Amino acid sequence: MSAAGYVTFSVGGSELALDLAPVQEVLRVGPIAPIPRAARRARGLTRVRGRLVAVVDVAVALGLPVPPVTDQSRILLVTRGARLLGLLVDRVHALRPSAEDDTPELLDLDHLLGAG
Amino acid sequence: MDDALHAVFLDETLPLAAQVEHGLLRIERDAAALDDAWRVLLGALHTIKGNCGMVGLDAAQGLAHAMEQQVREVRRWPTTAQEHAVQTMLATADLLRRTVATGETPAEEAARAVEQLLELSPTEAPRAEVSPAASPAGDDVIGPVGTVRVESSTLDRLLESTADLATWLDRLRAAIDHAPVEPLERAIRRLAELRDAVLGLRLVPLSTLLVRYERLVRDLGRATGKRAVMVVTGGDIGVDKHVIDRLGEPLLHMIRNAIDHGLESPVERTRAGKPETGTITVAATARGGILNLVVRDDGRGIDPARLAAAAERRGIDTRGWGAARLLELVFASEVSTAEVVTELSGRGVGLDQARRALERLGGSVQVSSTRGAGTELQIRVPLVVAVQRSLVVSCGGALFGIPFTSVVEAVRIPRDDVTSEGAPWRETRIPALDLAQLLELGATEPAARLTCVVIDRPELPVALVVDGLRGHHDLMVGDLDPVFGQPRGITGVAALADGSIVAVLDPLAVATT
Numbered sequence: 245m246s247a248a249g250y251v252t253f254s255v256g257g258s259e260l261a262l263d264l265a266p267v268q269e270v271l272r273v274g275p276i277a278p279i280p281r282a283a284r285r286a287r288g289l290t291r292v293r294g295r296l297v298a299v300v301d302v303a304v305a306l307g308l309p310v311p312p313v314t315d316q317s318r319i320l321l322v323t324r325g326a327r328l329l330g331l332l333v334d335r336v337h338a339l340r341p342s343a344e345d346d347t348p349e350l351l352d353l354d355h356l357l358g359a360g
Numbered sequence: 361m362d363d364a365l366h367a368v369f370l371d372e373t374l375p376l377a378a379q380v381e382h383g384l385l386r387i388e389r390d391a392a393a394l395d396d397a398w399r400v401l402l403g404a405l406h407t408i409k410g411n412c413g414m415v416g417l418d419a420a421q422g423l424a425h426a427m428e429q430q431v432r433e434v435r436r437w438p439t440t441a442q443e444h445a446v447q448t449m450l451a452t453a454d455l456l457r458r459t460v461a462t463g464e465t466p467a468e469e470a471a472r473a474v475e476q477l478l479e480l481s482p483t484e485a486p487r488a489e490v491s492p493a494a495s496p497a498g499d500d501v502i503g504p505v506g507t508v509r510v511e512s513s514t515l516d517r518l519l520e521s522t523a524d525l526a527t528w529l530d531r532l533r534a535a536i537d538h539a540p541v542e543p544l545e546r547a548i549r550r551l552a553e554l555r556d557a558v559l560g561l562r563l564v565p566l567s568t569l570l571v572r573y574e575r576l577v578r579d580l581g582r583a584t585g586k587r588a589v590m591v592v593t594g595g596d597i598g599v600d601k602h603v604i605d606r607l608g609e610p611l612l613h614m615i616r617n618a619i620d621h622g623l624e625s626p627v628e629r630t631r632a633g634k635p636e637t638g639t640i641t642v643a644a645t646a647r648g649g650i651l652n653l654v655v656r657d658d659g660r661g662i663d664p665a666r667l668a669a670a671a672e673r674r675g676i677d678t679r680g681w682g683a684a685r686l687l688e689l690v691f692a693s694e695v696s697t698a699e700v701v702t703e704l705s706g707r708g709v710g711l712d713q714a715r716r717a718l719e720r721l722g723g724s725v726q727v728s729s730t731r732g733a734g735t736e737l738q739i740r741v742p743l744v745v746a747v748q749r750s751l752v753v754s755c756g757g758a759l760f761g762i763p764f765t766s767v768v769e770a771v772r773i774p775r776d777d778v779t780s781e782g783a784p785w786r787e788t789r790i791p792a793l794d795l796a797q798l799l800e801l802g803a804t805e806p807a808a809r810l811t812c813v814v815i816d817r818p819e820l821p822v823a824l825v826v827d828g829l830r831g832h833h834d835l836m837v838g839d840l841d842p843v844f845g846q847p848r849g850i851t852g853v854a855a856l857a858d859g860s861i862v863a864v865l866d867p868l869a870v871a872t873t
Contacts, residue, residue, distance in 0.1 A: 277758065277861035279840065280799035281847035289853055289861050296853055296861065298841035327841060357843055 249341045251320065252348055255333040256308025259348040261340070266353065268321040268328070270336055273313055285356075287332055292321065299330040305356050324357055331356070366415070366463070373411045377457040378571045379404040380427075384453060385574050388446045389589050398435050402428060408456070419470040420459040426474040427452055437482040445480045452477060515562050522555045523836050523855075530858070559744055562602070566644050566651075567595030569604050573615050577640050580619045587626055587637040588619050594644030599651055600744040606721050607653075607741065610714035614655045614737050615640060617711065622659035622735050632732065634658065646743055650765060653739040662687060662729040684818060687727050691715045721851070724766075724868070726818065740765065748837045748854075752830040752862055753813060756801025760826075761835050761854060761864040768814040768821055770829055775810050783812060783823045790814070792823040793871055799849075815867040822871050830856075837864050 250261040251270070271292065276299050278288040285305035289296045299319060303310045311334055319330040331351075340347060383401035409424035427449060434445045452473045459470070529548050536544075574590045581588030599607075623629075623638035630636060641656040664686040668678045671689060678686060691711050718725050723741030742748055742765075750761035751770065773783050773792075783792040792812060796802070812823040835854035840847070849870035854862045 277863075279844055279847060279850060279853070279863055280758070280801060281845075281850065282840075283843065283845035286841075286844040291855060291859055291861065296838055296855060298843050300843055329841065329843065 249339055250347060250350075251339050252337045253318070253320070253333040254335045254337065256303035256306065256310060258306075258308055259337075260302075260333075260351045261348045262320065262322075262331075262351045262353075264339065266322040266324065268323060271319040271321055271330070272315075273317045273319055273332065276332075290319065290330060292328075292330070295328065297321065297328050297330050299332050300356060301332050302351070302356065303332075303334075322353065324353065327357075329357060369411055369415050370460070373408055373460050374457070375568070376404045376408050376411075377453070377460050378568075380408070381450065381453045381457065381575055382571050384446050384450050385578065388443070388450075388578075398431065402431055405431065408460070412460070417459065417463065419467055420456060422474060423452060423456050423459065423470055426477045427456070430477045430480060433482075434480065441482045448476055448480060510561070515558060518558050519555070519836065522551060522558055526551055526555070559600070560598075562600050562744070563598030564601050564604050565595060566597045566599050566604070567592070569608060569611070570595055570642060572608075573611065573642070576612075577615060577619060580616065581623070581638070584620060585625060586619065586623050588623055588640060589637055590615075590640045590642065592642050592644075594646070597644050597646045597651065598743075600742075603651070603721060603741055603743065606717060610717045610725075610739075611642075611653075611655070613711060613714040615642075618655065618657035618659065618735065622657035622661075624660050628660075649743050649749065651739075651741050651743045653741070654736060655739065656734060656736040658734040661731040661734055662690065662727075663731055664729075682819075684728075687729060690727055691725070716846075724866075748835045748852075748864065750833055750835045750854075750862075750864065751813065752833050752835075752856065753795075753811075753824075753826040754828045754830055755826045756796040756799070756803070758801060759830060759856070759860055759862045760795070761833070761837075761862045762813055762815070762824075762867050763864070764832070766816050766867050768816050770811065770813045771823075772809040773812050773823075775808055778810055778825075783810075785812075785814060785821070785823065790821050790823055792825055794825045795870070796825075796827070798824075798870055813867075815871065817868060822867075824867060824871065833862075835862060835864060 249264045251264055251267060252259065252261045254260070274290050276288040276290045279286065282288075285301055287299040287301040287304075290299050291297070301310065302308075313332070314334070316335045317332065318336045319332055320336070321328065321330055323329075380401060383397050383404065386397040387401070405424050405428040409421055409428060412418075412421040412424060430445070430449070434442055434449075437445065455466075455469060455473050459466070526548070529544065529551060533541075533544060533548070570590075570592050574592070577588050577590040618640050619638075623640075624632070624634075626636040629638065639658050641654070641658075643654045643656070645652045664683045667686045667689050668681065671678050671686075715725050718739060718741060721741050723739060725740075726738045727735065728738070729735040742763075748761070749764040751764065751767050752759055752761050754760075771785070773785075777784050778792050782789040792810075807827075810825050811828060812825055813829075814821050814823050833854075833856060835856075837852035837854045840850060840853055844850075849866050850863050851866045851869075852864045854864060856862060
């Protein structure tokens with residue numbers, strides 16, 4: 245279990261948590277440019293301080309219903325080796341220092357993004 | 361050893377170890393090139409010896425010393441004795457390179473190698489074939505050339521920062537109402553210079569990649585009972601490290617294929633009146649930001665008639681196909697076709713992936729072949745992958761970059777003139793394809809005149825119909841994250857100065873899907 249804690253969020257009607265260690269920051273959703281012929285889970289590219297970042301639609305990736313982007317929606321910016329990716333979620337709830345009984349299911353980044 | 365010192369040691373010594381191998385291969389190949397080759401070889405060995413001594417790699421130092429001594433001797437020996445000596449030294453060079461790269465010293469192995477070296481004599485006939493190198497050549501990383509070690513990711517960040525800075529300066533210029541302000545204009549010009557300088561830092565001589573294959577060619581030839589040498593020209597051309605890194609795999613496939621399937625056995629070659637030793641030529645030239653690489657073998661060539669016959673057996677209708685189009689089958693990615701090709705010429709395996717890898721670089725590859733005389737692959741890739749001069753077009757609400765290397769021109773054609781027969785262009789008709797439809801984008805804006813980008817193709821150009829033109833841009837192209845899958849025809853992404861995002865297309869890959 246991570247010492248850094250967890251961030252909890254909702255996506256596609258489900259509550260989930262993510263290890264904080266790879267999370268760089270939580271961003272409001274800016275313009276996202278879709279890429280034609282891309283895998284469905286890849287929502288598109290957004291610009292974060294001059295850098296182009298792939299945005300993963302977590303709801304699509306997990307096969308959950310996909311609600312529209314609202315002003316509650318957030319992008320969790322995560323690092324993965326040399327990769328920098330954004331995870332699009334419906335709403336971010338809280339940071340938790342440690343796992344408790346009511347901590348929701350942990351999001352598996354390996355499964356979501358592929359290894360590496 | 362302290363990390364920084366070790367890094368410097370590797371930077372300096374690994375290229376030298378590669379030079380030793382290169383020198384030995386030169387001597388093996390061409391007895392006339394001697395004087396110069398020996399001198400370079402001795403110089404490299406001497407420096408390696410010194411470097412290894414400084415960092416305490418005693419066994420490697422011993423190896424280098426023994427080699428240096430023997431090289432001085434061997435130089436005066438008759439050619440036949442030299443041949444055997446060079447074989448032994450190649451095995452030692454391999455061990456030396458591994459020792460330097462890993463910092464590990466297999467003491468016994470080193471001692472045995474020194475012994476073998478010292479046993480070499482000008483009169484004694486070669487006793488046994490030297491066992492081939494333990495590790496396949498070509499796997500090892502050849503360190504960057506130069507004295508300052510900078511992580512290439514640092515350079516990328518530097519480049520990103522310059523790009524970002526350019527964006528902000530442009531916004532600043534817009535914010536102060538377009539009145540030219542001299543200091544700002546100067547800053548913008550200096551920034552452009554800075555960007556060029558940063559890009560220049562990433563250039564690496566092509567030879568750092570090609571020396572790996574020289575050994576591979578020789579070893580692979582031996583493994584398949586053939587004789588092969590590699591001839592390189594243009595190795596001094598500076599190429600973006602990103603390009604070098606991405607060229608490695610596809611080139612490997614091509615060279616392997618040339619030896620495995622292109623070259624004939626020595627007996628066959630003699631019968632055909634060719635020299636026993638086959639030649640793999642890698643010729644590089646650079647012009648206008650493009651690296652042209654030709655990989656040529658002087659082997660048996662590919663027979664298009666046989667390709668056609670085999671393809672037809674598998675239900676592919678090749679009637680009316682010209683030789684060039686038939687040859688294109690060597691790049692076919694459909695498994696059945698690849699099998700056809702493999703069964704016939706062995707060319708299918710890997711070449712489809714090689715082409716895709718080159719396409720992702722914004723490059724291309726074409727094949728030509730003459731029966732009995734050999735096969736040639738012509739590769740075109742940008743010298744610097746980060747900057748791609750492109751025509752930016754809008755289509756279905758998104759922006760796309762089309763590399764200049766593939767654009768013939770952009771023209772407006774009355775909608776009514778474009779039919780299912782294509783579009784009129786320069787006294788002929790060429791196929792017209794709707795980019796929005798190809799990429800399944802939203803509806804295009806209706807217009808009386810269609811904007812067409814004419815794309816260069818080997819046979820007939822093709823017109824891509826787009827919504828509008830957004831001008832020429834030097835795009836700093838980045839890789840698409842793997843999470844996107846590998847969308848066919850999209851080679852990378854870039855941002856314009858105003859922050860809008862551009863998907864860079866390989867127009868041919870887009871049009872052929």
